[in-house]
Amino acid sequence: MDYFEGVFALLGLWLIFKLWKMFVVVIWRPYALTKWFEKQGLRGPSYKLMSGSLQEIKRLKELAKETIMEPHSHCITPRVLPHYHKWSSEYGKMFFYWFETEPRLCITDPELVKEVLSNKFSFFAKPKLRPSLLAIIGKGLARVEGVEWVRHRRILTPAFNIDNIKVMTKRMAACTLSMLDAWQQEVNKAPGEDTEMEMSKAMQELAADIIAHTAFGSSFIEGKEVFDVLYELERLAIISGSDIYIPGSQYLPTRWNIHMWMLKRKMRNSLAQIIKKRTRSKSASGYGNDLLGMMMGISEDKPGLKKKLLMLNIEEIMEECQTFFFSGHDSTANFLTWTMFLLSLYQDWQIKLRTEVLQACHRDVPEADKLSNLKLLNMVLLEALRLYCPAIMMFRKASKDVKLGNLMIPKHTTVSIPITMIHRDEEYWGEDANEFNPLRFADGAARAARHPNGLIAFSVGPRNCIGQNFAMLEGKMVIAMILQRFSFSLSPTYKHAPADKLSLKPEYGLPILLRPLNAQHATILR
Numbered sequence: 001m002d003y004f005e006g007v008f009a010l011l012g013l014w015l016i017f018k019l020w021k022m023f024v025v026v027i028w029r030p031y032a033l034t035k036w037f038e039k040q041g042l043r044g045p046s047y048k049l050m051s052g053s054l055q056e057i058k059r060l061k062e063l064a065k066e067t068i069m070e071p072h073s074h075c076i077t078p079r080v081l082p083h084y085h086k087w088s089s090e091y092g093k094m095f096f097y098w099f100e101t102e103p104r105l106c107i108t109d110p111e112l113v114k115e116v117l118s119n120k121f122s123f124f125a126k127p128k129l130r131p132s133l134l135a136i137i138g139k140g141l142a143r144v145e146g147v148e149w150v151r152h153r154r155i156l157t158p159a160f161n162i163d164n165i166k167v168m169t170k171r172m173a174a175c176t177l178s179m180l181d182a183w184q185q186e187v188n189k190a191p192g193e194d195t196e197m198e199m200s201k202a203m204q205e206l207a208a209d210i211i212a213h214t215a216f217g218s219s220f221i222e223g224k225e226v227f228d229v230l231y232e233l234e235r236l237a238i239i240s241g242s243d244i245y246i247p248g249s250q251y252l253p254t255r256w257n258i259h260m261w262m263l264k265r266k267m268r269n270s271l272a273q274i275i276k277k278r279t280r281s282k283s284a285s286g287y288g289n290d291l292l293g294m295m296m297g298i299s300e301d302k303p304g305l306k307k308k309l310l311m312l313n314i315e316e317i318m319e320e321c322q323t324f325f326f327s328g329h330d331s332t333a334n335f336l337t338w339t340m341f342l343l344s345l346y347q348d349w350q351i352k353l354r355t356e357v358l359q360a361c362h363r364d365v366p367e368a369d370k371l372s373n374l375k376l377l378n379m380v381l382l383e384a385l386r387l388y389c390p391a392i393m394m395f396r397k398a399s400k401d402v403k404l405g406n407l408m409i410p411k412h413t414t415v416s417i418p419i420t421m422i423h424r425d426e427e428y429w430g431e432d433a434n435e436f437n438p439l440r441f442a443d444g445a446a447r448a449a450r451h452p453n454g455l456i457a458f459s460v461g462p463r464n465c466i467g468q469n470f471a472m473l474e475g476k477m478v479i480a481m482i483l484q485r486f487s488f489s490l491s492p493t494y495k496h497a498p499a500d501k502l503s504l505k506p507e508y509g510l511p512i513l514l515r516p517l518n519a520q521h522a523t524i525l526r
Helices: 002-039 054-065 082-091 110-117 131-137 146-160 162-167 169-188 199-240 255-280 291-297 304-309 314-345 347-361 375-387 468-485 519-525
Strands: 095-099 102-106 195-198 393-398 402-404 407-409 414-418 486-490 498-501 503-506 511-516
Touching: 002 095, 002 102, 054 082, 082 095, 082 102, 110 393, 110 402, 110 414, 131 199, 131 255, 131 314, 146 162, 146 291, 146 314, 162 169, 162 468, 169 195, 169 199, 169 468, 169 511, 195 199, 199 255, 199 291, 199 314, 199 468, 255 291, 255 314, 291 314, 314 347, 314 375, 314 468, 314 486, 314 503, 347 375, 347 468, 347 486, 375 468, 468 486
Parallel strands: 102 414
Antiparallel strands: 095 102, 195 511, 393 414, 402 407, 486 511, 498 503
């Protein structure tokens, strides 16, 4: 009897502890932190039990989805971040809110953003992702922290230096040429008429082709199979993103979770097979000059302990491949899509860029060195990143009580950085902040705004995007080759509706009217 009484007593204490912990997380902490922020002059929407502001976010997003914008309107914040647009007008540029039981502080001051992203003491770490998002992004460089991040970054940096990326330009050009040949075949079916093409889908397919070739080289067919899985995982993540998440629910054998497990296992098996195949095919010159080959061979000449510290095991290589697959493909595809949208809308800039490309490269496949000299094209790409940055938000979580500017930020508070709002802030970009004006980048990105970190498309600080040179070079190659061969304009069927779907995408696609450039026209432009 004493034994059972002891067991029941322990169960009772455990239950009391759990109830107390729930009370603290669900009721007491939201009340206390709200008062803490209010004492520092910050306000925000009121906390709702368990869900915080989640229901209001869902309601505002549903309303925003119904709006169709004018094509020349680039003020997209009310549509893609309607809750931030509403709350910033009510509470000021800096406010706080609750995402479920998680406190979030919104900051738009580039100096504070720099302080958060450049912190060298890991006071602001990347927050944990929901399992559905982690399944897409993987546990590569974008997710590891501390010493592990330092090790991964040191290993991968040589693979992304500009000389290695230049080697990949031939693969980029070959993939782009294949797409343009397919476009030409479609155009030939109706000579003399404009041909409508769905550009969003075309850029998704092209980016997938380029990533598969540059990441996996001869294994690009197997690499492209991974994208089918990623597309399905992305669809599931978007659906579940606005629902209340119950920790541990990902382990329950529900139909949803079983489908997720199957997809994850399929992707892991595909990546494992690619890596094993590459291991068996090693030659005297190494594993190849694509990304996978560089990752596998980068530690070959490192002896002893240094080799152990500067190498990735197979599991880590798989994670890095997955991260590069999603981040490099999705963001670049949308970057190219929005650039095509802007050049379709602003025909004068399309003509300027075509003239620059034809004068520098004629109708030849552009070389990497010539691409770097296309100043106008670089300015347009930076302006496209400012107005339609694929990443519309960044988040960091305070790992301890820390001072940020004049504020004291409690431990476990998430700092949210709305890139879309910062890129349109008139305080830093001037009265034409919502207008397309590539000339603002005439003296480079650092001098374009009134703060050197006004543009944060690739983040700033030590954890800036390792693939930014790759993305920019790919953007220049693809756009230059399209300009050499086609003129294009917006289709009358286009509906301007930028949407937040993990990254910034056109809700209804991007139909473009294509017209081939004849040799005489190209010669006149030169």
